[in-house]
Amino acid sequence: MIRTTIRTVTVSSLALIASLSAAQAKTEIQWWHAMGGELGTKLEEIVAGYNASQEEYTVIPSFKGTYPETMTAAIAAFRANEQPAIVQVFEVGTGTMMAAKGAIYPVYELMADMGEPFDPADYLSSVVGYYTDTEGNMLSMPFNSSTPILYYNKDVFEKAGLDRDTAPKTWAEVEEFGTKIMDSGAAPCGFTTGWISWVQLENLSAWHNQPIGTLENGFGGIETELTVNGPVQVKHWENLKTWQDSGLFQYGGPTGGNDAPPKFYAQECAIYMNSSASRAGVVANAKDFEVGYGMLPYYDDVEGAPQNSIIGGATLWVLQGRDEAEYKGVADFFSYLSSAEVQADWHQFSGYLPITQAAWDLSKEQGFYEANPGSDVSIQQMTLNTPTENSKGLRFGNYVQIRTIIDEEFQALLSGQKDAQGALDDLVSRGNVLIREFEAANK
Amino acid sequence: MKRTIFPNRWLPWLLLAPQLAVTLVFFLWPAGQAVRQSFLREDAFGLKTTFIGLENYAALFRDPQYLNSMQVTAVFSISVAVLSLGMALLLALAVDRMLGSARIYTTLLVWPYAVAPVVAGIMWWFIFNPTIGIMPYVLRQMGYDWNHGLNGNDAMVLVVIAASWKQVSYNFLFFVAGLQAIPASLREAAAIDGAGPVKRFFTITLPLLSPTTFFLLVVTITYTLFDTFPVIHATTEGGPAQSTNILVYKVFNDGFLGLNLGSSAAQSVILMAIVIGLTVIQFRWIERRVEY
Numbered sequence A: 001m002i003r004t005t006i007r008t009v010t011v012s013s014l015a016l017i018a019s020l021s022a023a024q025a026k027t028e029i030q031w032w033h034a035m036g037g038e039l040g041t042k043l044e045e046i047v048a049g050y051n052a053s054q055e056e057y058t059v060i061p062s063f064k065g066t067y068p069e070t071m072t073a074a075i076a077a078f079r080a081n082e083q084p085a086i087v088q089v090f091e092v093g094t095g096t097m098m099a100a101k102g103a104i105y106p107v108y109e110l111m112a113d114m115g116e117p118f119d120p121a122d123y124l125s126s127v128v129g130y131y132t133d134t135e136g137n138m139l140s141m142p143f144n145s146s147t148p149i150l151y152y153n154k155d156v157f158e159k160a161g162l163d164r165d166t167a168p169k170t171w172a173e174v175e176e177f178g179t180k181i182m183d184s185g186a187a188p189c190g191f192t193t194g195w196i197s198w199v200q201l202e203n204l205s206a207w208h209n210q211p212i213g214t215l216e217n218g219f220g221g222i223e224t225e226l227t228v229n230g231p232v233q234v235k236h237w238e239n240l241k242t243w244q245d246s247g248l249f250q251y252g253g254p255t256g257g258n259d260a261p262p263k264f265y266a267q268e269c270a271i272y273m274n275s276s277a278s279r280a281g282v283v284a285n286a287k288d289f290e291v292g293y294g295m296l297p298y299y300d301d302v303e304g305a306p307q308n309s310i311i312g313g314a315t316l317w318v319l320q321g322r323d324e325a326e327y328k329g330v331a332d333f334f335s336y337l338s339s340a341e342v343q344a345d346w347h348q349f350s351g352y353l354p355i356t357q358a359a360w361d362l363s364k365e366q367g368f369y370e371a372n373p374g375s376d377v378s379i380q381q382m383t384l385n386t387p388t389e390n391s392k393g394l395r396f397g398n399y400v401q402i403r404t405i406i407d408e409e410f411q412a413l414l415s416g417q418k419d420a421q422g423a424l425d426d427l428v429s430r431g432n433v434l435i436r437e438f439e440a441a442n443k
Numbered sequence B: 001m002k003r004t005i006f007p008n009r010w011l012p013w014l015l016l017a018p019q020l021a022v023t024l025v026f027f028l029w030p031a032g033q034a035v036r037q038s039f040l041r042e043d044a045f046g047l048k049t050t051f052i053g054l055e056n057y058a059a060l061f062r063d064p065q066y067l068n069s070m071q072v073t074a075v076f077s078i079s080v081a082v083l084s085l086g087m088a089l090l091l092a093l094a095v096d097r098m099l100g101s102a103r104i105y106t107t108l109l110v111w112p113y114a115v116a117p118v119v120a121g122i123m124w125w126f127i128f129n130p131t132i133g134i135m136p137y138v139l140r141q142m143g144y145d146w147n148h149g150l151n152g153n154d155a156m157v158l159v160v161i162a163a164s165w166k167q168v169s170y171n172f173l174f175f176v177a178g179l180q181a182i183p184a185s186l187r188e189a190a191a192i193d194g195a196g197p198v199k200r201f202f203t204i205t206l207p208l209l210s211p212t213t214f215f216l217l218v219v220t221i222t223y224t225l226f227d228t229f230p231v232i233h234a235t236t237e238g239g240p241a242q243s244t245n246i247l248v249y250k251v252f253n254d255g256f257l258g259l260n261l262g263s264s265a266a267q268s269v270i271l272m273a274i275v276i277g278l279t280v281i282q283f284r285w286i287e288r289r290v291e292y
Helices: A002-021 A037-053 A067-079 A091-099 A107-113 A125-131 A154-159 A171-183 A196-207 A231-246 A260-265 A276-285 A324-337 A340-350 A357-365 A377-382 A399-414 A420-442 B010-037 B055-062 B064-097 B102-114 B117-128 B134-141 B152-180 B184-192 B197-226 B229-235 B247-257 B261-289
Strands: A027-033 A057-063 A086-090 A141-146 A148-153 A189-193 A269-275 A291-294 A312-318 B040-042 B049-051
Touching (some): A027 A037, A027 A324, A067 A086, A067 A091, A086 A091, A091 A420, A125 A141, A141 A276, A148 A196, A154 A291, A171 A189, A189 A196, A231 A420, A260 A269, A399 B247, A420 B040, B010 B261, B055 B064, B055 B261, B064 B102, B102 B152, B152 B197, B152 B229, B184 B197, B229 B247, B247 B261
Antiparallel strands (some): A086 A312, A141 A312, A148 A291
16 A cells, blocks of 8 residues: 555656646657567657657657556556556456446547547457457557467477478377477477466467357456366366476466576477567577477367467557547557558567558568568467357456466466366366456446 | 653654654555555446445455465564574674674675665575576485475475575674673673583573564564565565465555455555554563563
């Protein structure tokens, strides 16, 4: 509580200074984001491009730390009535943002109110589907969306006597290839993965067309319940435990799995699953070997697999309570952001998905995918099939905490405290408690 | 104690005013807010607020995770207190025997106290990192597979060491001062009467150090309850599977990451009550019983 107050005081004094200096002609638009490092520099470049392209508005990007930090900062600012016009929120915060009806300005409404030309059909449905309500209205503007793909070490594959140009397609192949790699001594570990929650549970479910929760994975209402303790998920987690015991799989840690990338870069693990936006990092770090790309593995005995993968990353939410003039600027800025040139540039630089068909086409035209093999795996995987209600995405309240529960239960599984069924059952019951709390608070 | 009498009635208030204002704005007001918030159920944005009485507290005591956090905190606090007080006393006794070089040792041993808790946490995180750290490597040679990312006991050992390391310096300083205050004649007299070093320590030094020890015990426990937040945040983040999720870290996690402000506020009120309790014990009970 002490921290909230201090934060509120700082935020409000900063905002005061900002508003005093903003008395000039141009309308200033605050954009709070969570893009650090190279992505942050690129983001500022895009904003500078927009500010130079017109006279009326100045967008001011501010880096607010990690995704959770940015989101909580914006919420604290909203409570103190000092919110930015635009805030970047990660996909697991979607449920919380959507439920805050009086706090958010849905993008489709904003564009209509401001008379900005806007056609939802221009956007890739597999990307924006995650952020639309049940009536098909787009609530936030996708900015950086990615999906997990498979990376592998071609040189290690060859050393193990495997074909260097064939990525494993099924989990059976992952096991087979991994065993060969370990037996031949080409590498001490078969595979590792980032984001257990996102890759090995949520995407696993969508990829096999298994429900993550009731009511269309929560899209249908906040009365939803988790259902990830189904047979496919249980079998997969059981396998992960077995593979971890035999050394075929190495755990990269909770949340994003910080220990996973070094294992792949150091050629310890031959296969690595993580976000398509990790591509730039993988290419930069894989100095001594060649990287191959593939889609996520699937179990071929599950009917309907592979379906399509789901996204992660973040979108831009517009917050209520700013001046009309600013919203005009926001609408104008969003049009600029989703233009084919800006999108294609951002997509090619970062490995995030292009959010519009036009940006995808432009990248094809420019020959980007031929020059950078593997860079289109993510889009192919996203658009492999028309999304079903199990593979559109997910939307649960308090999901930030549920993500933590997923990690905790997975750790309990790996350390042998629970079996796969037990861990997933506990995950579901603990998660449902949080979803019920969220329902009670938002009724 | 000598009482100072101010001739003017207002002057003492005026002199106290800045401190009182700070206390009011930064401590009492937020604490009051926390108490208020703990009776409410609210969504993250504060759009819908419902008064639910003690439901937040009741939910906490029904929640196995919270009870687990209490248990974890107890284990953590007691371990840190024992380790940091024990080490500090040992070092202080060693320094007390030094004649010329005591000053240098004292200075060197106080250094860790100047290190920010986050830095201390990160440093220990590096030393114990299962992939790149030196300790897991050494331990593996000895046949122990260290992995605080999965093994809750390993994680607890790590945070206890990281949190104690810093506090040893502080406790050490007080012990050195305490030892110096013990008249040498007492120990000499005992030595002449034939008491060995161990006997002298337990019958003379330790009882005479008891006020210092009790004071440090309360300070250390308060430290483990609040100031260890950065250590946990930089090393285990409460994991694996909540095995190092101490109360103060849970307050942060539920409030600032989970945005469950009602529950988070209720937890901080409970934490506040624990510390008030400790302080009362220190002032009312220990200060009266311990001989100065």
